Amino acid sequence: MSSLVRIFSTVRRSAFAINSFTSKSCRILVQLYVVMNLTPKKTKRAHKARFIAAVLGSTVAVSSLSVVSVSAAASHSSVPTILLYNAQGYGDKVAATFNATNPGFKIVVDDDSTGPLFTKIQAEMAAGSPKWGMFWADGATEFAALDKLGYLVRYVIPKTATYNASGLTNVPADRSFAPTGVTATGALCYDSVASKGIKISTTMADLTTMPKGAVGMNNPSQSGPTYPLIAGVMAHLGGITYEETPTTAQVNSAIKKGESFYLALKKNGLQVHETNGPTLGAMQSNPATLDMATIQSSACYGNIDAQPQSLWSTGKVKYLDYSVALPSNIAVDNKLSPALQADAEKFVAFVTSAKGQLAMQKGDPYGDGLFWPVIKGVNPEKFLPAYASARAYAINPYVWGPLENQINTWFTNNIIN
C-alpha cells in the first residue's frame, strides 16, 4: 500500500473486538445483534423513539426544502427584474418605494459592501454573462473604473434631473453615472472630553502639529471612503481641480506632496484603524486611545445623533480648511437589454428626483441618509450643517481612480507597515 494513502488513515486495522471474527463470519452478525441490545422488550421502546426521531428529522428536512423554492421564486418572477447591486443603507427602502409605484418591472436588491459587489461585477463581466443591472455605492473612482472598462450605459442621467451646485460638480462628462448625494470625507471627528486641553487644528496641514498619537484615520485598503480622502488631499496639495486634466508630472508632484504629508503625520504618531467602527471606538473608549480622526462625516453624525439617545454625546465634528467630497453614484450595466435599460433609467430618474432624495433620507435617517442632497429644493436632514461649511473639495475620479492601487500600496507599505 502506498505510503501516500496511509497519510491520514492513521487507524487502519480495527480496534473493535468484533472485527476480528473473520473466520466465522456468521458470528459477526449475531454478535452485532447482541451488541445492539435489541431484546424483544426493548424493541417496542426503540421503535417509538425512532418514530419520534423520524418525525423530528422529517420536520426539519421538509422545512428546509423551501430554500430551493426560494431560488425559484426569485428567478421566475412574473415581471422582468433588474438586479440592483446596492451598498447604500437606504437602497432596500428606496427600491421598495419605487416598486410600489412601478408595477411593470421589479428592482431586486442585492445588499453588500462596495468591495464584494465591485468584485462580482468584474467577475461577471469576465465570464461574459453579467447579472447585475445597476450599481449604487459611495465614491466615484470605482464608477470611473467601470466606465473606462466600457461597462456602463452613457448619458444615463435624465434631463429631468435638476442638480444643485454640489451635484453638478460631480457629474461626469459622459454622464455614465449619476450622483445621488454627497457626504464629506476628511471631516475632523473628535471627542470633546478626550481632547480637552488640546487646541484642535483648523487646517489639514495643522494636523501634523497635534500632540503625538492624537490623530487617526482609516485604512484605505479596507475603508471605502478613505482612498478618496487621500486622493483629495493629494489633489488639493497639488492644486489639481475637478475640471482639470492634469499632466503626469502634475499628478506625480501632487502625489509626492501628499506622501510627504502622510509621512509627517506618521512621524507624529498617526493611528490607522481598519474602518469607521474601530476608529470611532478608539475615540469613545475609556481611556480614549485616540483623540481625533479624519473620517467620513456621516459616520460621526450617525453616532452623535443616534436615536432614541446619542451613542456619543461627547463627540463633535469640525470641518477644517477643506474636506473631500464623496458623492454616492448609481450606474446602469450596458449589457442589459434595451427594454431593461429603459426601465433602469426610470429608477435612476427616480433617485435623482426630489421624491427619490426624500425616500433616501427616510430610508436610513441616522446612517447613510445623513447626506447632502444633490437635487435643487431638497434640504439635508436637520443634523447636518450647510454644505458650504464642509468646504468639500471634489476630485476627478478619472484621474485618481486608476491610481488607487498604486497609492493604497504605497500607504500600506509606508504608513501602515
Place this chain on the structure above:
Amino acid sequence: MTTSTLTHRLVARLRRVRWSGLVLWIVLLLLIVIPLVAFVLVAISPRLFRQGPSYFTLSNISAAFQGYTGQGILDSLWVSTLAGVFAVSFATTIAWIVQRTNIFGRRIWSGSMWLLLLVPTWMTTLGWIDVVQPGELGSALGVHTLFFYHMFFGASGIVFVNATASLPFCYFVISVGMRGLGSEFEDAARVHGASRLLTIRTVLPIIAPALLSAFAISFAETMSDFGVAFTLGSTSHFPIATYTLFNAIYAFPANFPVAAVIAAVLILSTVPPVFLQARVMRGRSYAVLSGRTKAVRRLQFSPLARIGVTAAVGIFMFFVIGLPLLGAITSSLTNSSSFITTSGIHWTFQSYRDVFNSLPSFTSLGQPLWTSSQLGIYVATGTLILAFVLAKRLASRTSGISQRIADVFLLGSIAIPGIVLGVGYIFFFDQRFITSHIVDLYETMPLLIMGLIASSVPSQARLLTGPVGQIQSSLNEAARVHGASKWRAFLTTSMPLLSRALVWAWLLTFTKTISELAIAQILYQPGHEPASVVIETYLGTIFASIGSAATVITLVEMIGVIALVLTIFRLATPKGWRRVGEAGVRS
C-alpha cells in the same frame, strides 16, 4: 475487422469501465476542478476572461512574487509551518494528558475541542479583539492591554489564531492514534532503562502517521485561511498570502491574474508536506493495532499533581476558547462602540433586540439565520454522501493511480481559499454558453450549495478516512454471504460502526456552513443573505456590538442544533450503535 467485432469490443470495454469512479470524478470536476482551473488560468491567459490583451503571458507570475504580494507568500509559508508545529505540539501534549492520564474532566476537554473546532477563525479573531483592544474587556479588568494589542496585530497574533484553529483537528487525529497505542510500548522502553524523555522519544514516532497528517492539515488550513486574513490580516501590518489575494481581488479594478497566481501557490504549497510525509514513512510499518490491542492503562497522578495538571489544561483551554468567547459575549452586552466609554460600561440587551429588529440600513438576523440553517442541512447532507464515497476510495486496500490522485487532490483542495472558489464559480458557471444553453445557476441557492459542498468535502473526506479504514471488509462480505442486499449489508455492518463518525461529520459541516463567509459573500442569492454575510456587515461598522450579539446567537444556534441532532441520534439508534464506537476505550 467487422463492425460487429468493433461493437463487441466497445461494449466489452464499456463494461469494464468503473462507472461509480467515473461519476465521482465528474462530480469532483464540476464542483472543484473546473471552477478552480478557470480561475487559475487567468494567471497565464488573461485574455480568455477579458482580463488583458495576452493569450499567454508569464508577467503575472513575476508580478505576484514581487514586493508586498511576494512578501505575503513567504510570510504565509513560515506562518503556516509555525502554526502547524505549535498546533501539533500542543495537541499531542493535551491528547496524551486526556487519553493517557487520570486528569479530571476528560469529557469537558474533549468537548472544548469540539467547540473550538466549530468556531470559525473570524469569530475567534473578533473575540480576541474584543478582549485586547484598549477600552475593551481587558482594560475593564485593569490589564494594560496595549502591549498585547500590538502583539496580537502582528505575526504573533496570526500564528496564535491559526494554531488554535488547527489545534482541535490535530487533537482528534492524534487522539485516535494514541487510543490504539497500547501502553506496552512505554512499558518496554521503561523496562529497558529509558528515562521519561527517552520513552517519549521512543514511543512518539510510532504515531508518526497521525502527527504528520495533523501537521499537513494544519499547514494546508493555515495557508488557505480567509477568516484571519479578512479580520486580523488587514490591520496586522504583516502581509500574508490570503490577505494579498483578498486585496488583489477587491482592488479597483480587481487584479484577478495576480490573485490567480497566489491561489496556485497556495494550492501547490501543500505538495511538499505530503511528499515529506510520504518520504518519512516510506518502507516503514506503523501498524500497531490489531484485535489483540490491549486497553490503555492510564498514568495515575498523585492528587496534587492531578489538580495541578487539570488546572493547567483548564487555563490553557480558557485562553484558547474561553477568553475570545467571553470577549464576544461582553461586547454584545453593550451597544457602544467601545466596551468602556467615558461614562462607564453601559450594560444592555439592546444589541440583542437590534439583531431581530434591525436598524433601517441593516438586515435583521432572523431570516438569514433560517436561510443559513437550511443551507446547512443541504450542504452537510451532500458533503456527507460525497465525503463518505471519497473516504471509502481513500481507505481502499487496492491502491491505484486514481486513489493516489484523489489523495493528493483532496489535500490540495483544502488549501483553496473560499474566495477563489467563489470567483472561480462565477468564471465557469456564469459563462454565456452555460447560462444560455445548459443551466443558469449563478446567484441561485443551488450554486451556493454546490460551492459550500465543494469547500467542505476535502476536509470531511479526510476526517472520515480513518473511521472508514477501520472497518474490515469481512463484515460486509459476511452479510452478503448470508443473503443481505448491498444496502442491507451496509446498514447492518458498516452503519452501526460508522454512525457516530457520520453524525459528527454532518454536524461539523452544518456548523461550518452557517459560519462560512468567503463563498457565501460571493455566491449568495440576492435578497437571501446567509447569517455570516449579515454579521459581517455589522462588524465593520459603528454597530459592531450588534454584530457581536448576532455572533453569539449564531453560536447558540449551532450548539442547539448539535444538541438536537445528538438527541435524535440517541432516540433513533439502538444502544449498541453508540456503544460500538466506544469499544476499546476505558474512561
